[in-house]
Amino acid sequence: MLQKIKIYHLILIFVSLWNILIISPILTQSYIPTISEIVYSSLHHICHQYESRSIFLFGTKMAVCSRCWGIYFGFLIGTIAFPFLKKHLIYSKWYILCIAVVPILTDIFLDLSNIHESIIITKILSGFFFGILAAPLLVGTIDKAIYELLNNNKRRNLCTKNQTNSSRLYTVE
Template sequence: MNNSSKNFSENEYIDSVFSKKIYLIILLLSTLWVLLIFLAPFLMTTGGTGEKISSFIYLFFSKVCHQDDGRSFHLFGHILGVCSRCVWIYTGFFIGISSYPLIKKINNVRIPSIWYLIIPVLILGADVLADVTGIFPNTFVSRSVTGFLIGFVLVYFLYPGFLKFFYEVNHFLKNKLST
């Protein structure tokens, strides 16, 4: 085994203190991301500097979402920072990461069976495909449910990956600095 890196089996856990730091950073970033989505329409109503900040938030989110008016929820007469499906992807992720410690230990690096991800992806794909082919139009409800499912489930695949990645980077840097 290489001294500069630690390989994990599927049954290993990472240091609890380190895991808490990574968990809190991801929770904080997720919270900020969701707050910005809802802050954009509010700031647009304030005019002046608030409106400029809102425009920047919309521009920022335009890189990850189409922001189609007809497929977006509205607040204060303006669309949210992202479309309805994206709102629920990010909200699902936020709820998933918030509830993660209630379901799984935050220092556990095991990921669930890939089927827990494939099934929601297939459901979302079917919703999109049915809409694109004209079989039936998707709705705010179908976009919201499929978005939430994906966002919530992604936490259980992404968080352990982030935790492993940052642990290995931290371990590597400590070894480099100590030599």
């Protein structure tokens, strides 16, 4: 049980650090522009970072667009809520991700068909909805996979050690 708690805490630390990185305008404003530039250029590979679709913090564009920020922030909230929800979660229900992506696809479709203009708030909310639903599913799956991997390695090492000890007992010299 202690090992599972440690795995969850490592995941939470990673998700928290990721969320801190995406608010790199604070780094720009705090006279650490080199780190900010590294963050912006690194995240450019996973987000378009268009100014018209981004949130500005202290007059500086965030490192990701508003929808990505909603996803990451929702994922952080979902990760924080995971320990309180895990008794009620079923990790094998991957259709939850299909449900979670519906608001994003609806927002994009309505914008492309000129029925409704996709604005910053709809992008943030649709991303947040996806992130908060995806987090418990993914965190639970990652937590379980790492826990099983570590336990299988321990069992394998124990079996190898026992086989080595037992083979010594039957060796005739």
